[in-house]
Amino acid sequence: MKKMPAQVYLPTPLRRYTGGEAKVIVDAATVGELLESLERKFPGILSQLCDESGEVRSFINIFVNGTEIRQLQGKDTSLADGDEVSIIPAMAGGEPPVWSRE
Amino acid sequence: MALRLRKNQVEEIIRHAREEYPNECCGLLAGKDGVVEEVYRGTNVDHSPFTYLMDPAEQLKFFKEIEAKGWELVGIYHSHTHSQAYPSRTDVEKAFYPEAIYVIVSLQDQQNPVIRAFRILDGKISEEDVEVQEG
Numbered sequence: 001m002k003k004m005p006a007q008v009y010l011p012t013p014l015r016r017y018t019g020g021e022a023k024v025i026v027d028a029a030t031v032g033e034l035l036e037s038l039e040r041k042f043p044g045i046l047s048q049l050c051d052e053s054g055e056v057r058s059f060i061n062i063f064v065n066g067t068e069i070r071q072l073q074g075k076d077t078s079l080a081d082g083d084e085v086s087i088i089p090a091m092a093g094g095e096p097p098v099w100s101r102e
Numbered sequence: 103m104a105l106r107l108r109k110n111q112v113e114e115i116i117r118h119a120r121e122e123y124p125n126e127c128c129g130l131l132a133g134k135d136g137v138v139e140e141v142y143r144g145t146n147v148d149h150s151p152f153t154y155l156m157d158p159a160e161q162l163k164f165f166k167e168i169e170a171k172g173w174e175l176v177g178i179y180h181s182h183t184h185s186q187a188y189p190s191r192t193d194v195e196k197a198f199y200p201e202a203i204y205v206i207v208s209l210q211d212q213q214n215p216v217i218r219a220f221r222i223l224d225g226k227i228s229e230e231d232v233e234v235q236e237g
Contacts, residue, residue, distance in 0.1 A: 045130070092192075093190065
């Protein structure tokens with residue numbers, strides 16, 4: 001597959017790897033390739049996004065043109081010229097309900 | 103850096119927390135340099151009294167809107183419906199936005215909601231002042 005330039009949007013927590021850039025362009029044919037290209041350009045970013053086995057971390061959501069890749073083909077999701085990819089860490093938290101059972 | 107909110111924004115956050123009660127609510131605060139310009143109500147897809155997870159697609163939509171307005175993400179708020187306004191262990195573990203101020207509204211005492219603000223950086227919690235202005 002031909003590598004296409006995709007625009008990647010990164011929110012603040014990931015900009016520490018890109019020198020503050022919110023939008024970067026990388027060439028990739030799939031989301032998996034895009035993640036590897038990002039790591040080559042911005043070393044250290046991949047371990048924030050994927051676990052040791054290469055799976056996208058549960059709290060990381062990757063959108064291709066607004067659709068989360070878990071609803072597409074995951075890391076095998078193919079990219080076309082001009083696709084917009086957004087990598088968004090979750091906003092989450094909570095109070096474990098342990099005390100409520102006591 | 104203190105978090106600066108207008109009185110009507112504080113009321114909006116408390117109203118959101120009350121409407122979601124007994125479940126936790128969550129949302130974003132957008133603006134500049136710690137000054138909140140707009141409160142974005144999020145959807146807690148956990149629909150739980152003990153946890154929250156903001157709808158990720160909605161979160162992306164809010165981020166785009168915030169960027170288009172030239173603002174930045176100032177804070178992330180959520181409610182504690184049964185405990186004090188202090189980050190829980192899970193709040194700290196899941197604080198993926200160290201640049202943001204984490205705002206917690208407690209409805210433990212329903213008549214007297216409490217709002218407090220924190221930075222959560224590398225697992226360490228530090229409290230920030232909340233300045234409320236008329237308006």
